[in-house]
Amino acid sequence: MNVMINSLPFLWQGLLVTLQVSAIVVVAAFVLGISLGVGLSFGPRWVAWPIRIYSDLIRGLPLLVLIFSVYYMLPLTGVNVTSFWAAIFALAAFQSAHVAEVTRGAVQSIPPGQHEAGKAIGLTFGQRMIYVVFPQALRRFLPPWINTVVSTVQGSALVSLVGIVDLMLAIQQVIGRTFKPMPMYILGALIYFAINYALSLISRTLEARFAYVRE
Amino acid sequence: MSVSEPLVKVRGVTKAFGSNNVLNGVDLDVPRGSVVSIIGASGSGKTTLLRCVNLLESYDSGSIEVDGVEVGYDIADGRRRPRGERDLARIRADIGMVFQMFNLFPHLTATENVMLGLRKVRGMAKAEARATAEQWLVRVGLGDKLASLPIEMSGGQQQRVGIARAVAMNPKVLLLDEITSALDPELVGEVLKVVRELARDGMTMMLVTHEMSFARDVSSRVVFMDGGRVAVEGTPREVFGAPAQSERLRGFLARIELREV
Numbered sequence A: 001m002n003v004m005i006n007s008l009p010f011l012w013q014g015l016l017v018t019l020q021v022s023a024i025v026v027v028a029a030f031v032l033g034i035s036l037g038v039g040l041s042f043g044p045r046w047v048a049w050p051i052r053i054y055s056d057l058i059r060g061l062p063l064l065v066l067i068f069s070v071y072y073m074l075p076l077t078g079v080n081v082t083s084f085w086a087a088i089f090a091l092a093a094f095q096s097a098h099v100a101e102v103t104r105g106a107v108q109s110i111p112p113g114q115h116e117a118g119k120a121i122g123l124t125f126g127q128r129m130i131y132v133v134f135p136q137a138l139r140r141f142l143p144p145w146i147n148t149v150v151s152t153v154q155g156s157a158l159v160s161l162v163g164i165v166d167l168m169l170a171i172q173q174v175i176g177r178t179f180k181p182m183p184m185y186i187l188g189a190l191i192y193f194a195i196n197y198a199l200s201l202i203s204r205t206l207e208a209r210f211a212y213v214r215e
Numbered sequence B: 001m002s003v004s005e006p007l008v009k010v011r012g013v014t015k016a017f018g019s020n021n022v023l024n025g026v027d028l029d030v031p032r033g034s035v036v037s038i039i040g041a042s043g044s045g046k047t048t049l050l051r052c053v054n055l056l057e058s059y060d061s062g063s064i065e066v067d068g069v070e071v072g073y074d075i076a077d078g079r080r081r082p083r084g085e086r087d088l089a090r091i092r093a094d095i096g097m098v099f100q101m102f103n104l105f106p107h108l109t110a111t112e113n114v115m116l117g118l119r120k121v122r123g124m125a126k127a128e129a130r131a132t133a134e135q136w137l138v139r140v141g142l143g144d145k146l147a148s149l150p151i152e153m154s155g156g157q158q159q160r161v162g163i164a165r166a167v168a169m170n171p172k173v174l175l176l177d178e179i180t181s182a183l184d185p186e187l188v189g190e191v192l193k194v195v196r197e198l199a200r201d202g203m204t205m206m207l208v209t210h211e212m213s214f215a216r217d218v219s220s221r222v223v224f225m226d227g228g229r230v231a232v233e234g235t236p237r238e239v240f241g242a243p244a245q246s247e248r249l250r251g252f253l254a255r256i257e258l259r260e261v
Helices: A002-042 A045-059 A063-076 A083-108 A112-120 A125-162 A167-178 A181-209 B046-053 B085-093 B110-120 B126-139 B155-167 B185-200 B212-218 B236-241 B247-260
Strands: B008-017 B020-030 B035-039 B061-066 B073-076 B079-082 B095-098 B173-177 B205-208 B221-226 B229-234
Touching: A002 A045, A002 A083, A002 A125, A002 A167, A002 A181, A045 A083, A063 A083, A063 A125, A083 A125, A112 A125, A112 B085, A112 B095, A125 A167, A125 A181, A125 B110, A167 A181, B008 B046, B020 B046, B020 B221, B020 B229, B035 B046, B035 B212, B046 B061, B046 B173, B046 B205, B085 B095, B095 B155, B110 B126, B110 B155, B126 B155, B155 B185, B185 B205, B185 B212, B212 B236, B212 B247, B221 B236, B221 B247, B229 B236, B229 B247
Parallel strands: B035 B205, B035 B221, B095 B173, B173 B205
Antiparallel strands: B008 B020, B008 B061, B073 B079, B221 B229
């Protein structure tokens, strides 16, 4: 018990890194993923096809492989970034592919008549997306999107493997000094669980909030 | 542009879905202030023609002009180029359309449905758009439904919102695509009444319909389409009164009347 309490300030630093990595990745994947998902759904073939290949490829790789690939291969292409940004790059690439698929599923659930009604009053493509499609697709977008956020927090633990002192690595460093793995891993599990459980509670609230009854 | 020039001018329009030729050279004029009804069996191309007028469907060849502007293409260096998104949006804003399945925006109230185009396309201020929307909704008899969502309205009420949404944009021409086909019989009347009033006020309309008595009643011209062409065209009296001129029209009208009895 003492170990757990004494380690808290140190773990706090790690937790901040975990939250920071997660937040940056979630925002980047959100913006990129929605753009890719819209391109995938409505783009001409020369837009949709490369996105399809990107998404299938990225989602087919284990996240760890992706992180190591970026970490070791980016420098070879002459791009020098810190391990922090390399890890973020890899996580964002991975999650954006998932967000793209979530977006595709959500926007394609909107019937063609809605697009036609938008066209008929003279809305441009962008306006139809913002005022007609997205508000209706939100309900189908949110639950699987929160899943990608949860998986981002979980996946962020892998950045410890390229030497970033996040919550995971902080825990392991404490274990390295105290030789008491059990309480520390239990504490770590509780912290990760608390974050993700809070997220799924938010998800449920939002889902109810945006449930426009239609059927 | 002379006033006598037809508002909608369709010339030699063809359209194929794959190997299926839906339109085979359609010629049609819609004079300003007139109501043209398009009738015909399903598969005759009447809905496709209507959808070509605001380019919900593209056409392969021929020309559709609305108020002197080619809808689907702009002509540069003598060559036809499909219109871009912004161009199309601008043209469509002046062509109203009411749909068979209403296609109201389910996340918006009746007033917001009508306001959307006024705000984002016409650039009206919020208060002005709201006032205009409410004015039209009152006119179609929905003064007590301003804040209702589509789900809270009957089919007939939803369709009247659909009409208000289209006419509030002050379009040059209004396209009505089988707007009563999805309604319960007792709700058809309230929708047709609104269309009649619009016709009386001089709104130029093209309508596809299965309501023969309505078409006879409200139209200046009636067009019978068959096999992707205009087979018979004339005043309601000519088309419904003297069907001897076309065997196909006679057969079509006989089948419709059987259904109406």
